[in-house]
Amino acid sequence: MSAPATLEFDSVTKRYPGAAAPVIADLSLEVPAGEICVLVGPSGCGKTTAMRMVNRMVDLTSGDIRIGGTSVRDRPPAQLRREIGYVIQQVGLFPHQTVADNVATVPRLLGWPRDRVRARVAELLELVGLDPALGDRYPAQLSGGQRQREGVARALACDPPLMLMDEPFGAIDPINRERLQNEFLRLQARLRTTVVFVTHDIDEAIKMGDRIAVMQTGGRLAQYATPAELLVAPADPFVEDFVGADRALKRLSLLRVRDVDLWRPPLVRAGEPSAAARARAAESEVPYPLLVDDDGRPLGWLSERDLARPVVVPPADSAPDPIIDADDVLRDALAELLQAGTQYAPVVDPRGAVLGVLSVEIVSDLLAAGSTAQERPGDRVQDRR
């Protein structure tokens, strides 16, 4: 349809007739084009209402919402909605239509020729990771995760410059939710659609959001910031409380292993003199030498006994476990260390060569420093996809 659009809430207020307090009170925020803005807050904070005002499913009482500079008030609702992707928690697939017909809903409303619709449907199913052969099935014949993907495909059908998503992964089990979240982030990185994403789950907000709007009961905006800012500097006690006591820990989700200062392990190759290996280990923060192959891939930790001979001989079975991927977020890496019951583990680059060693100590130092460290605003995990 067109390039991603900026979205502006300008002093938006929603008050239902007869109700004393507004549902949304003077909400102003701007979502830059191509970013994911997460509206998060406790139930009843008005986050869904705020989202639904964007496509006029709920009408504004006062203020204005502009998409790419054009007020939503100036557009007939049905026309406006056809240009905005819409995904809801229950997905809202049409049970009487096949998967392909569901996905083709908006293209058909826009009067696309039949061939173009068919080609687009196949492309979309592929895009969201659904087998195009599923196109002839009915929604009831799909699993929950497949239905959710179908819902996303349907919302993306006409390449909308803006997408609204209301707890889209809320009804999915944790494992599949994680997968769908990652897939969606990859998809969004490719399409660069502007997204308004509603959730009550702060962890999901931190994971999905380029910016997070924390909303408070009564429809007030408590803080609008990047995930890092939110975790480092919550604006008030409400946000601090909502973000949670473990916010330091949550920051670990925002950092990649490659972004922290890793320890340099004493790297040793087979055939080197043992004395040299021992000497290098003595100087390093890592007490044991790490045996690597000619390409720098880790083969195993060497113990005193392995160094007993004059030259280093590869031990029979000492493949290091775990090996951490430099692209992992710190939170997952720490979990791996704890899971394996070890203090440190080699970190490898995508080719498998050792970059350094991550230790529990590095992470705990980072957490301790976190309360004072100033992260640059917007310094979110780059290339998180």
Add this chain to the structure above:
Amino acid sequence: MTALVAQLEIHDRGPDTEQSCVASDGFCPGWIVDHIDRYLHPLWQHVYLSLISVACGFLIAFALAVLAHRRRWLVGPIVGITGVLYTLPSIAVFFLLQPITGRGALTAIIALTAYTLLILFRNIVAGLENVPADAVDAARGMGLTDRQVLWRVELPLAVPEIVAGLRIAATTTVGLATLAFFAGAGGLGGEIFAQITFKSNVVVAGGLCLALAVAFDVALLLAQRLLTPWRTAGTARA
């Protein structure tokens, strides 16, 4: 074997036994076979009365239900009025209408139509109400107009309830149409009452009514199957 014996017996008894059978108002298969064609015209009238009445009833109830679907407050009054129509004794209605519409099919069709309204209206409204709210929300959110939501989402999903209503209305109407001859509209009822003590006559005319009701029911069921392929598709998960 038994059938053969039975045939032989009938044959043995010959015309004499049949005459006595008819004379004693009994159940006489031979008489039935000989006189079946006299029921064809009343049967056709019966089909005509039932079909037209259910069709008219459906059109009226459908329009009312769509209207009430948008304006919820109308449901109560419409159920009230059609409920009164439903409880009026049909014979009384046939006679009350005669001064206005005269004797004939029109009077019968008006009365029979009135009887279907309550059933059809309530089923159509219930069908529209039971459409999953999330499907309607998604439809509106994607930019379907109210009319498109109704025709493309709500009505297709309400088909099972609507057909359920039609099936009840059709069988009820076939039964009630047996009284249509009081309005001068003919039908199988006329045959039943013409010789109400003659078992053969009552069995044939009554049996045709029953067969007609079953035929309507099966036809509607098949129509529903065709209209709702999504309900019969297996739910095996991929």
